[in-house]
């Protein structure tokens with residue numbers, strides 16, 4: 001059975017590219033442009049019921065419904081934070097294949113003039129960063145392109161009454177996006193296509209733990225998001241202890257890849273640095289970090305560690321401020337990013353489905 005079939009043996013259109021949908025239309029004896037119309041209805045108009053694809057003739061809609069469907073991830077829980085953000089727990093089907101059913105999380109964060117949607121690229125994660133709760137799940141499975149795009153569609157649809165003009169998408173939920181490269185890129189092409197979801201590349205950020213071959217591949221893509229690297233340490237010795245992936249792709253190789261990365265005129269690389277109290281938040285770390293990113297078109301986001309059941313500590317407020325000040329004095333643009341949704345375990349590194357086993361259906 002093809003990868004995107006549903007349990008009923010019909011094809012799931014969600015996640016398919018314009019070319020795939022055009023080929024499907026032709027296969028059904030229709031002109032290819034009917035496929036482009038499906039593409040538009042699905043991703044630009046965000047219609048999920050084939051009967052509502054009113055840009056298609058009724059007879060074609062009926063024939064299409066016999067062999068295809070639009071299957072979105074299913075919302076099993078919605079946790080609303082006091083700060084307005086919402087954490088969705090989504091159940092993913094098997095797509096009619098031998099794939100495992102899985103559960104992931106998506107976070108919707110409203111702001112004054114925009115919304116930011118944080119999506120997952122894998123269920124769980126194999127990278128094993130010691131400070132991250134997602135790591136405790138291990139890798140459950142890769143998400144399909146449809147499951148990745150579906151998270152954005154669900155978050156937009158569920159908040160449709162209150163949407164702001166600008167949508168930001170960050171691949172900072174569960175999973176390492178560059179270890180699910182094909183599906184992530186297929187989803188990004190749909191998110192970034194002006195004829196589909198039309199999100200600006202300036203507003204989509206892929207965050208990676210530093211998977212070097214993936215970064216090099218991304219550098220060659222015509223359509224690509226902004227890049228963020230989770231550095232999280234100021235020396236290899238330190239990074240090896242919290243991010244075992246550093247033994248494979250050490251800091252100097254990562255920084256070299258960043259130097260070679262072809263930035264667009266408006267673009268910079270973001271370095272994320274999770275501040276672990278007493279571990280990597282000393283003034284000397286700030287000075288080493290400044291040296292590492294010197295001469296790169298870069299900015300640093302300092303993320304105070306969000307607690308989970310792990311042996312780390314939140315940094316002190318004064319240490320955070322001093323760290324930022326040292327970076328600024330050395331002309332490194334640095335911002336402190338307090339994660340939202342901590343009260344509903346929606347913050348960075350807290351996505352690990354603590355209640356998954358007991359989740360009641362909505």
Ligand code: SAH
Pocket residue numbers: 131132133171172173174175176177207208209229230232272273274303304305306307308348349350
């Ligand atoms: N796997 C990718 C993207 C998901 S993690 C990556 O690692 O970049 C998104 C961000 O959350 C990363 O920068 C990661 O370092 C950070 N993070 C993980 N656990 C955290 C925690 N407990 N508190 C704060 N940030 C955390």
Ligand code: SF4
Pocket residue numbers: 125126127128129132133134135173174175176208209230349
């Ligand atoms: Fe995976 Fe990112 Fe968590 Fe590391 S920080 S375990 S790469 S999700």
